[in-house]
Amino acid sequence: MATERYNPRASEPKWQKAWDEARLFETRNDDPRPKHYVLEMFPYPSGRIHMGHVRNYAMGDVVARYRRAMGSNVLHPMGWDAFGLPAENAARDNRINPREWTYANIAAMKAQLKTMGLSLDWAREIATCDPSYYKHQQKMFLDFWRAGLVERKSAKVNWDPVDMTVLANEQVIDGRGWRSGAEVEQRDLTQWFFKITSMAQELLDGLDTLDRWPEKVRLMQRNWIGRSEGALVRFAIDNPPPGADPDLLCFSTRIDTLFGASFMAVSPDHPLALLLATQNKELAAFSEECRHTGTSLAVLEQAEKKGFDTGVNVRHVLDPSRLLPVYVANFVLMDYGTGALFGCPAHDQRDLDFANKYGLPVIPVVMPDGADPATFRVTEQAYLGDGRMINSRFLDGMTSDEAWEAVADRLTAETRGNRPVAERKVQYRLRDWLISRQRYWGCPIPVIHCEDCGAVPVPDAELPVRLPTDVTFDRPGNPLDHHPTWKHVNCPKCGKPATRDTDTMDTFVDSSWYFARFTDPWNEKAPTTLAYVDGPNGWLPVNQYIGGIEHAILHLLYSRFFVRAMKATGHVNTVEEPFEGLFTQGMVVHETYRLGSGASAQWIEPAKVRIEEVDGKRNATLVSTGEKLTIGAIEKMSKSKKNVVDPDDIISGYGADTARWFMLSDSPPDRDVIWTEAGVEGAHRFVQRVWRMVSEAAPFLKGVKPKPAHDGPAAEISKATHRTLKAVGESIERLAFNTGVAAIYKLANVLQPAIGELAAGGKDEATRGALREALETLAIVIAPMMPHLAEECWAALGGGKMVAEQAWPAFDPALVVDDEITLPVQINGKKRGDLTIARDADQGSVERAALDLDFVQKALEGRPPRKVIVVPQRIVNVVA
RNA sequence: GCGGGUGUGGCGGAACUGGUAGACGCGCCGGACUCAAAAUCCGGUUCUGGUGACAGAGUGUCGGUUCGAUUCCGACCACCCGCACCA
Numbered sequence: 001m002a003t004e005r006y007n008p009r010a011s012e013p014k015w016q017k018a019w020d021e022a023r024l025f026e027t028r029n030d031d032p033r034p035k036h037y038v039l040e041m042f043p044y045p046s047g048r049i050h051m052g053h054v055r056n057y058a059m060g061d062v063v064a065r066y067r068r069a070m071g072s073n074v075l076h077p078m079g080w081d082a083f084g085l086p087a088e089n090a091a092r093d094n095r096i097n098p099r100e101w102t103y104a105n106i107a108a109m110k111a112q113l114k115t116m117g118l119s120l121d122w123a124r125e126i127a128t129c130d131p132s133y134y135k136h137q138q139k140m141f142l143d144f145w146r147a148g149l150v151e152r153k154s155a156k157v158n159w160d161p162v163d164m165t166v167l168a169n170e171q172v173i174d175g176r177g178w179r180s181g182a183e184v185e186q187r188d189l190t191q192w193f194f195k196i197t198s199m200a201q202e203l204l205d206g207l208d209t210l211d212r213w214p215e216k217v218r219l220m221q222r223n224w225i226g227r228s229e230g231a232l233v234r235f236a237i238d239n240p241p242p243g244a245d246p247d248l249l250c251f252s253t254r255i256d257t258l259f260g261a262s263f264m265a266v267s268p269d270h271p272l273a274l275l276l277a278t279q280n281k282e283l284a285a286f287s288e289e290c291r292h293t294g295t296s297l298a299v300l301e302q303a304e305k306k307g308f309d310t311g312v313n314v315r316h317v318l319d320p321s322r323l324l325p326v327y328v329a330n331f332v333l334m335d336y337g338t339g340a341l342f343g344c345p346a347h348d349q350r351d352l353d354f355a356n357k358y359g360l361p362v363i364p365v366v367m368p369d370g371a372d373p374a375t376f377r378v379t380e381q382a383y384l385g386d387g388r389m390i391n392s393r394f395l396d397g398m399t400s401d402e403a404w405e406a407v408a409d410r411l412t413a414e415t416r417g418n419r420p421v422a423e424r425k426v427q428y429r430l431r432d433w434l435i436s437r438q439r440y441w442g443c444p445i446p447v448i449h450c451e452d453c454g455a456v457p458v459p460d461a462e463l464p465v466r467l468p469t470d471v472t473f474d475r476p477g478n479p480l481d482h483h484p485t486w487k488h489v490n491c492p493k494c495g496k497p498a499t500r501d502t503d504t505m506d507t508f509v510d511s512s513w514y515f516a517r518f519t520d521p522w523n524e525k526a527p528t529t530l531a532y533v534d535g536p537n538g539w540l541p542v543n544q545y546i547g548g549i550e551h552a553i554l555h556l557l558y559s560r561f562f563v564r565a566m567k568a569t570g571h572v573n574t575v576e577e578p579f580e581g582l583f584t585q586g587m588v589v590h591e592t593y594r595l596g597s598g599a600s601a602q603w604i605e606p607a608k609v610r611i612e613e614v615d616g617k618r619n620a621t622l623v624s625t626g627e628k629l630t631i632g633a634i635e636k637m638s639k640s641k642k643n644v645v646d647p648d649d650i651i652s653g654y655g656a657d658t659a660r661w662f663m664l665s666d667s668p669p670d671r672d673v674i675w676t677e678a679g680v681e682g683a684h685r686f687v688q689r690v691w692r693m694v695s696e697a698a699p700f701l702k703g704v705k706p707k708p709a710h711d712g713p714a715a716e717i718s719k720a721t722h723r724t725l726k727a728v729g730e731s732i733e734r735l736a737f738n739t740g741v742a743a744i745y746k747l748a749n750v751l752q753p754a755i756g757e758l759a760a761g762g763k764d765e766a767t768r769g770a771l772r773e774a775l776e777t778l779a780i781v782i783a784p785m786m787p788h789l790a791e792e793c794w795a796a797l798g799g800g801k802m803v804a805e806q807a808w809p810a811f812d813p814a815l816v817v818d819d820e821i822t823l824p825v826q827i828n829g830k831k832r833g834d835l836t837i838a839r840d841a842d843q844g845s846v847e848r849a850a851l852d853l854d855f856v857q858k859a860l861e862g863r864p865p866r867k868v869i870v871v872p873q874r875i876v877n878v879v880a
Numbered sequence: 881g882c883g884g885g886u887g888u889g890g891c892g893g894a895a896c897u898g899g900u901a902g903a904c905g906c907g908c909c910g911g912a913c914u915c916a917a918a919a920u921c922c923g924g925u926u927c928u929g930g931u932g933a934c935a936g937a938g939u940g941u942c943g944g945u946u947c948g949a950u951u952c953c954g955a956c957c958a959c960c961c962g963c964a965c966c967a
Contacts (some may be wrong), residue, residue, distance in 0.1 A: 005919095116936095117918075136906085184921085214882085216884065216885070216961085216962080219884065219962085220883095220884090220962060222964080223882095223883070223962080223963060226963095226966065228966075228967090230967080250967075251966095251967065252967060253966095253967070254967080265967090305965080306963045329965095330965085331886080331965045331967095332965085332967080333965075333966065333967090335966095336966045336967075337966075337967065338967095340967090342967085343967090344967090349881085350965060350967085363906075370939095419884060427966080427967090428966095429966055460901040531906075549961085549962095552962080553962090665892090665904090665905065665906095666893060666904085666906080667893075668893075671886095671892095671893095672893070673892090674891095676891095676892090678905085678906060678907075679892080679906065681906095682905065682906055682907095683905095685919095686905090688919090688920095689920090692920085706888085730896095738892090738893070738894085738905095738962080739893095739894070739903090739904085742893090742894070742903065742904035742905075743903095743904080744904090745903095745904050745905065746903075746904065749904090752921085753922095756921080784900065822900090823900085824899080824900035825900090825949085826899085826900085826948070828947075828948085829899095829946090829947060829948040830948090831900050833901080866947090867947065868947095869947055869948080871897095871899055871948095874899050874900095875899045875900070875948085877899080877947055877948060878947090879947050880950095
């Protein structure tokens with residue numbers, strides 16, 4: 001019989017409405033079932049969703065719908081990372097208020113997301129730009145401050161003198177501002193910091209507990225935190241200039257090599273260098289030059305190691321008869337360690353280059369095992385390995401490790417001026433988190449600056465400090481600072497006229513706790529509700545977090561810090577790690593097409609391109625003119641390359657289910673997926689095929705009870721059904737959606753012929769029962785991935801309620817194994833045939849049966865086998 | 881430079897703890913249905929040789945362990961990603 005094509009344009013809105021009306025995805029905090037929190041990284045409201053969102057949210061939705069079917073109370077919320085610079089740029093360029101621009105974008109994107117049919121609890125929607133959200137953020141800022149986790153200090157920042165704002169490192173390109181093109185200056189500004197370094201060790205240790213995170217991300221964070229063990233060594237300055245500290249303190253991980261030291265180097269910003277520069281024009285000029293080359297990464301790589309001999313000397317800590325010259329050097333960083341180091345040329349390549357350039361001695365003090373101390377020299381290549389100590393007096397003959405300990409023991413015991421000469425010290429590469437931004441569209445820092453009282457917190461009762469709405473963007477700089485009245489207030493402490501802090505918080509702060517806010521977004525009094533946020537009846541940690549690898553460090557590290565800080569200030573009970581399971585999905589990539597060549601070449605959108613295959617070669621032409629196009633590399637979808645496919649076009653053309661199915665098929669979720677027209681069409685064909693099978697079979701299965709068959713031909717259907725149930729469940733739990741998709745295709749291939757025969761009038765009672773179960777199962781297993789089609793199939797079969805309310809059936813273990821198994825039979829490790837035998841046959845009978853096979857007899861040529869290996873349920877190998 | 885990952889048919893990829901390499905999809909080839917086309921359904925599709933049964937080769941390269949290696953070990957090649965003057 002003829003069936004109508006499935007029409008997603010009619011079905012999808014219908015089921016979306018039905019779910020909404022049944023409030024299926026609204027989650028109650030007091031639901032007693034086991035909790036499961038599924039979260040995808042919330043989007044920035046740019047105004048349009050892109051394919052990356054579709055992929056991300058399709059994956060999360062599969063997990064959420066599956067967990068729901070497995071009986072969990074699932075929290076699956078959505079919100080908006082709504083503060084940020086693009087709104088201000090739009091305001092400046094189009095004279096739109098950033099707030100209006102943002103909320104219009106949110107409305108547009110929300111409408112788009114709704115068409116995807118995601119099982120989201122929209123009742124918990126939050127936008128970080130809403131005062132009802134940032135109010136609590138301001139409260140937590142103040143709580144953190146009181147708890148000693150916030151600090152106001154001077155910092156070097158990238159200052160764009162044209163835009164009059166601070167730039168993040170990634171916004172500085174070749175030393176110039178990315179927008180203005182102006183040469184970026186290093187400025188000292190007093191800024192607010194979150195003291196993330198105070199938790200460096202906890203953040204490092206916590207990584208070991210995150211066994212459901214990708215190893216790659218944990219490693220990146222480990223490196224970012226950059227723990228190293230060493231010692232702070234205090235060198236006495238022999239001829240300290242007036243006003244200088246008589247000691248030069250430096251951090252070293254290689255105190256075993258101290259006898260190889262031949263110079264000291266300090267940063268141009270080291271107090272000693274700054275002091276000396278006031279008396280020495282040449283040095284001042286040198287330091288200034290160093291500061292200017294200090295921005296671009298690529299330049300740094302190539303930059304020559306340069307130094308300036310200050311004429312100051314220090315006494316060697318282990319040999320006071322030796323003097324070491326102090327240089328100001330361009331490669332010493334002020335914000336690592338103490339901004340000073342001792343140079344040991346023989347065992348550090350950078351120090352060796354420096355020593356060779358300035359004619360400083362190179363004294364090898366560590367020698368590889370087996371080398372001859374009389375002849376061992378270091379000239380061009382520093383020796384970085386371990387070995388035996390030489391030229392090191394009391395250390396000679398020790399291993400590097402022994403020498404390290406010996407030096408540490410000796411120097412920590414020795415004192416000069418009542419203080420030890422050295423102390424053991426753990427150093428981290430991690431820096432404190434600078435959160436001040438000189439921008440309008442962000443969370444105001446709730447602080448008032450008073451001449452008499454200093455920085456004073458805004459009283460809790462006066463929170464939130466709201467952003468003013470009447471702002472202008474017609475001149476560079478911070479609109480909050482320009483605003484005629486906003487910043488002028490009275491000091492909460494003394495009542496005298498004072499000014500508000502006009503900086504706003506880094507938007508990474510907003511995204512560092514939104515997952516906690518979702519657990520009770522209705523609480524007006526506090527950021528979180530302790531009963532719901534975590535603990536025995538709370539939601540955190542997020543069981544499965546899904547998002548892009550680009551947030552591997554900052555967002556995830558900041559969130560891990562934030563939750564610890566929230567715990568310290570009583571905003572969560574016990575959790576420290578916000579995300580129990582993390583999954584980083586790959587990008588959506590697409591071919592690129594170009595018209596013309598060289599400088600006049602332009603990129604062409606895929607929608608305007610026709611691809612034809614001639615003799616196995618793919619040719620691209622521009623549809624409108626027929627011009628030939630060059631097919632370029634497959635790259636991340638981007639506006640600049642125009643290789644973007646709009647989710648709206650796909651969803652309105654093929655439906656959301658097709659888009660979702662395609663996103664989950666083929667490519668493993670953590671790898672890039674190549675978007676192709678052929679692939680989408682293939683996905684859509686399967687949507688139609690499932691519908692055809694179900695709608696064809698449904699009339700013949702009316703009133704039939706689903707019943708698995710254990711023998712006869714119908715058992716093949718039931719076995720396929722239960723195997724699919726097992727495979728799909730396992731693949732979702734492993735987040736290997738592509739293999740689940742394959743399992744579903746396989747089931748369809750088994751059911752297809754049976755349905756054909758059914759429609760032709762055949763099939764007994766057993767088969768009809770098995771088929772009914774199979775098709776109901778098909779609807780259930782596709783439901784997490786293609787929820788609308790699943791509902792339509794479920795309805796056609798006459799199942800009760802909606803498929804979104806059905807439990808995931810348990811597979812019958814008896815049906816996923818065969819009574820008879822087919823074992824491959826190898827001769828000398830090469831497969832030569834099969835042996836079909838009862839599943840429970842013992843080892844001996846398997847061996848006898850295998851030896852009876854004629855191809856085995858033939859291979860043995862009458863001789864007894866040298867060995868027969870029988871791996872139960874697996875394989876037989878005959879060694880001839 | 882340091883650290884990590886990946887490499888399997890024409891393509892995307894599958895293969896659990898060492899046990900039939902290529903599941904499933906795309907593409908392609910053939911057939912059925914049709915006046916014809918689309919859609920759909922059925923069959924085939926790693927390579928080489930052979931009409932064929934079959935034989936040989938085969939998971940980046942070379943070597944090792946093993947009855948047996950995509951899987952374990954060593955060396956190398958290619959590509960991708962992260963960090964990068966961190967003392």
